[in-house]
Amino acid sequence: MLGHLVRSNSHLSPCDKPVSEIGEFSLIERIKKILPTASSSDLILGIGDDAAVIRIDEGRALVATCDILVEDVHFRLANINAYQLGRRAIAVNQSDIASMGGRPTFALVSLALPQNLPVDHFDELFRGMGDQMREFSGHIIGGNIARSKEGLMVDVFMLGEVDPRIMLTRSGARPDDRIMVTGRPGASGAGLMILEKYGSDYPRKFKALVNAHLQPKPRVETGQIIAATGIATAMIDVSDGLAADLNHICEASGEGAELDLACLPLPGNLAEVAALAGRKNWEMALFGGEDYELLFTVKPETTPEEIDRISNRSNTPITEIGRITGETGVMLGINSTGERMEIKPKGWDHFG
């Protein structure tokens, strides 16, 4: 989804540079200035979170999001098969709905297909999409097929439902709130590194990491359970990377954060991939991206038992990794010896 968008009336200067030079986040700033303020009373949440939210009635709202996958930008058909790609295209959208505590329901699928795409791949793509929708009792209800000039493009529009009274956004975190994450972020990024290095004949010991990349499991039930408890104050899914997504929460909430680097729940074999890449373990965990885990903040008084209850009910590991601070825009990492360092969010810029 387009990044956090606060209305601005300042003047937009012409710019004859190419989009690659100014980058994704400046482009989003420009959209802010161009689009008129959405004045509809039905609109609970417009551009700026993981999904837009439209009121249906007091206890019911529609969630809408979209995510596009472009061949050779977001995936390579040498590394992911069409079935997996179909599941992935649906899963990343289900994850956006999950991050608000919502339930994905219906999807529309827009495809741009290269002329030479084998029909069998087309079939497999739809099998994957249909299977992934079904995981959460959803359905593909429409879409569009066009020819591409080159390469495959899969664009999924996902609808969902949420109770607006318990829904979570990026903007509710407050100082001393505790930062929690599901699963083991960094696995997907490490898996991608393995695929980029070895291709599909990668050493099998890395299978779990590669699968985390190819077959992300959106935390749909977990997100709903977290939202229903009422203890969480903000939530996002880890798509850009743990640090970048925590930064999205900090920016939207107007706060900062401190991360306990020694507490990060590292995936198995991550250290080995970090060594191959010449990076630190915690860097792999913070900057990996595309994990589709849930990153959320809870009220300071939340007890370990309350977290355990969510974890047990959703069968999802949850780890406390830090706390929100009042230092707007500052993210610090504290290592095992108590050393403090600033963490740059390294936001995923799709033009970088």
Place this chain on the structure above:
Amino acid sequence: MLGHLVRSNSHLSPCDKPVSEIGEFSLIERIKKILPTASSSDLILGIGDDAAVIRIDEGRALVATCDILVEDVHFRLANINAYQLGRRAIAVNQSDIASMGGRPTFALVSLALPQNLPVDHFDELFRGMGDQMREFSGHIIGGNIARSKEGLMVDVFMLGEVDPRIMLTRSGARPDDRIMVTGRPGASGAGLMILEKYGSDYPRKFKALVNAHLQPKPRVETGQIIAATGIATAMIDVSDGLAADLNHICEASGEGAELDLACLPLPGNLAEVAALAGRKNWEMALFGGEDYELLFTVKPETTPEEIDRISNRSNTPITEIGRITGETGVMLGINSTGERMEIKPKGWDHFG
């Protein structure tokens, strides 16, 4: 939207041909066999019409559609500027909502941008999209920006609202229903021919035709007025071409049609373009495509006054052009001398 989709449980044979060899309509047939039947009671209309329809409550339903524009497949930046492209991308989706008698409300926009796209073009694209949404008091509420490998791709996901008790679909036409069309179909196709032949320095006498192509005006109010009268039995927007879209109504309704070719409301200067193209006037009107006019059927007993009232209230020319017959799948054209000929729908195949 994906074409008419009737559930089938027959076996899907593997196919190692490229998608271009089997074509769009066979691909849609394959999707039918792959996707599980949508069993949700909330789903009023799934894959198969201009838009999907989801029940909110007795008198209110959500309409959802998407339409993708791919550079050098659906448009050339030599012929359309970024502002016009933005308006067009929104307008074609508003038209799908209009064709059911609905009101477009919110849009999400997915963009794949080439790295070298000038930022000014990006700005203009959003200005055009914002302006076109505003025409019908709608808002862009989210989206997604990605890098493309080559070329610009604009994919719009449009939401709207409709009263399900009066909503129109493709499938309600019955024998002896009379066929009506708004405006003057064929203008857009003729305008495209002019652009393809002369480029943007085309002779100005063709300006109205070219504008019909570049700046289609979706018939949103007209569609709502038609639906509200209760006299219409089926409706579709003319995107694939008058003949192809009438064929969609015939197929979905299980009927045939007879067209009075002498009654087709020809756009000004169409004859001249037809002569340049070596085609007949009525061929230009029937096979042009992308007019975004409304094609609808009304009950046999409908009076000219009832049609005039719609026309006056919506300030839209409406012409009677033929009638529905019980000859399933047969479309006949009758010329001024009473000669009858079969009309092939020439459906717009996006891989043809």
